[in-house]
Amino acid sequence: MKKHHVFRFLLVFSFLVSTSKADTPPDEGMWLPLLIGKNYQEMKKMGLKLTPEDIYSVNKSSLKDAIVWLQFCTATFISNEGLMLTNHHCAYSSIQYHSTVQNDYLTNGFWAMKKSEEKYCPEITASILFRMEDVTEKVKNAGDKKQDIIKEIEKTAAENGKYMAQVKDMFNGGEYYLFVYEVFKDVRLVGAPPSAIGKFGGDTDNWVWPRHTGDFSLFRVYASPDNKPAEYSEKNVPYKPRHFLPINLKGIKPNDFTMVFGFPGRTERYQTASQIQLAMDYSNPTLVQIMGKRLETMKKEMDKNPEVRIKLADKYASLSNSWKYYLGQNEGLKRLDLVAYKKSEEEKFLEWASADATRKQYADAISNIDKAVEEYKKHVKAILYFNVGILGVGANSLGLTVARMYQTMKAKPNDNEAIQPFINELKSKAESHFKDYDAETDKKILTEMLWLFYQNVDKNLHPSILQSIIDGNFSGDLESGIPRELDSFAVFSMFAFQESFLVEPKKLSNFIQNPTVEDIERDPIANLVIKFFEHYQQNLMSKAVAYNSTVSTNRGKYIEGLRKMYPNKLFYPDANMTPRITYGKVIDYEPYDGAKYYYYTTTKGILEKYKPGDEEFDVPQKLIDLIKKKDFGRYGKNGELMVSFITDNDITGGNSGSSVIDGNGNIIGLAYDGNWEAMTGDLVFDKQYKRCISNNIGYVLFIIDKFAGATHLIKEMKIIE
Secondary structure, eight states, X not given: OOOOHHHXXXXXXXXXXXXSSSSOOTTOOOBOGGGGGGGHHHHHHHTOOSOHHHHSOSSSOOGGGGXXXXXSSEEXXXXXXXXXXXXXXHHXXXXXXXXXXXXXXHHHOEEOSSXXXXXXXXXXXXXXXXXXXXXXXXXXXXXXXXXXXXXXXXXXXXXXXXXXXXXXXXXXXXXXXXXXXXXXXXXXXXXXXOHHHHTTTHHHHTTOSSOOOOOOEEEEEEEOTTSOOOOOOTTOEEOOOSOOOOEEXXXXXXXXXXXXXXXXXXXXXXXXXXXXXXXXXXXXXXXXXXXXXXXXXXXXXXXXXXXXXXXXXXXXXXXXXXXXXXXXXXXXXHHHTHHHHHHHXXXXXXXXXXXXXXXXXXXXXXHHHHHHHHHHTTTHHHHHIIIIIXXXXXXXXXXXXXXXXXXXXXXXXXXXXXXHXXXXXXXXXXXXXXXXXXXXXXXXXXXXXXXXXXXXXXXXXXXXXXXXXXXXXXXXXSSTTSXXXXXHHHHHHHHHHHHOTTXXXXXXXXXXXXXXXXXXXXXXXXXXXXXXXXXXXXXXXXXXXXXXXXXXXXXXXXXXXXXXXXXXXXXXXXXXXXXXXXXXXXXXXXXXXXXXXXXXXXXXXXXXXXXXXXXXXXXXXXXXXXXXXXOOGGGOBTTBOEEEEEEOOOOOTTOTTOEXXXXXXXXXXXXXXXXXXXXXXXXXXXXXXOOEEEEEHHHHHHIXXXXXXXXXXXXXXXXXX
16 A cells, blocks of 8 residues: 655654654553553553553452463453453364364354354463563572573472463563463364354455454363363363453444453564664565465465365465565555664664763664674575475475484484484374375475575575486476476476375374384485475574574663663563553544545445455355344444444554453453554554554354354353443
8 A cells, every 4th residue: 555755754754753752652562461550540541440450460350360372362251151252363273173175164154052062172272371470680680590590480380280380581681570371271162253254355354454354253261170270071161260351332432442451472663773674675575475475376276176275274374464464564664664763763872872981882782783684684585485485385394303303313323212202293293284284285385485495595505405406307398488497396396295204194104103214315305304404504593593692682782771761761571472461542544645544344344345256255145134134133333233443552463362441341342453554563663553453342242143143152241231
């Protein structure tokens, strides 16, 4: 989405003024719940009615007890029977896991009409924050034994396996916090709408406003009869959470207070100008190219065969989301001229740091990062093409485990104990890998990834096996007009997939029972991965390690300097998959000159976008009928039903599935996306454009009740009207 150049200038100027102040805008920041009291007065002014103890408390039931970490997304308890609400795209792998061509829950949806029909999802755990603690002093006082004291803190807090304990650093080592969780392993799928609702709009609407997607699903947590975490068992009972959130159907209006409590994945808002430039010129375009080619190859095979479509659905959806993210981020970086902004901020910082001899370490931090970037850019393409391209081939990902095992076998001949961890790893990966595996697609992806590596990586950084394939006996005549090198890679891939034990469950099982060096060396895919991996270890890995180490150390110094430069500013640490709270308000926005986006959408937009038979914009007939009749029940108001709305809450990946909470602690929506104009959100908070896209909770309940007929689930909830 392009903008006029004059508008871009105004945007950048406004952006610089708003974010260079010592104060953090109230809607910016991902705040630790333990410390939310520092933000309380601001939140109260905006409409919060709860106390800090209502949000986070160890001694009594609080909001934190209703928020669940699903490892990759967030969920919320919405009943006293362990019923959880999260996104459809967060449940997508679970829906796919239980889908077959005969029972295609991805296409048709799934609803358990009684608890005995709920489906166990072995790939999911539900972690609930029990407590957190500032352990900065303990860790920093340990000096060189920092890692030892962290392990000791975690071991003590875990109480012999009763809890999961993690110590996470904030501000790149400036502070350390302990997070203690109860982890529930019996999680069951309860309900999910058909993809025509849960993914309505598909890739076209992804990251875009206005939206009309019903991006929600339901799980239930089960526990032992005494309400404790337990392995899956038919004897388990629905978990009784310490707290669950009521549903507010009263509706929303502009400037209403909103809070999001979840587990945002990762932000890097303290990156330097040189790092932003690196992303724009090297990392992002490379990732877009690799992911785009993988998606293109997968889509061709998925369109040919319903079974392949189901197998690859989750991988495709996840990869597509990442592809569009990096594409949009680069557009946003250019639009905001973020490099220029970062440079201006660094100039101010260097001026401050140079004004006092005791601050020299802070001045050096930026120049050290700049030097590291300059060296790293020589290797970053090769690193990404290996890790995301070559290892993006399913057989190669298994082959990496074999490559590591091969190195151990060569170093320690006949040492069965040394290779046992690799055998266990292969066994663990094999079942889930082959359930969702299509060898024909994987073979074609291998061809394309070899070709991309050959074309786009500096020849000095090629592993010798690439040229060996071209110079060997793999050149054929598959298709006239294609380059000889691509032809060679295609023929090699055909040969490799015929001969390798990594592409069939039976062959892999036979290898695992009696692994030998000779078998590995004879296997074409294993040999390919070994050669690539050895090349990576010898020529690239040290570059990546050195870069990350330099950046981590010096970014910590940079942040430390910033906090001293602005002593009155309330800083927040980058997101790192730990619980965070953000707060803001319901608000519309103007994405570009001459256009204004309203703060909500309705079911009217579903019919406007509807395209019969279209993969992205088809709609179930029952939903069309309900909308046309305006049969919205208790969930509509004044003859319309709100589908989605936007707020200026600060969110990122991992916040998917987080409930949007009103000032009284009730659910009013379900966060599921960000907007295209603010795809730079992981690198900088753009106050003017940053928006959180959420489902209206009324639309969610309408689909559950009126569309699916799962009224028994509605009866579990506490609803405020």
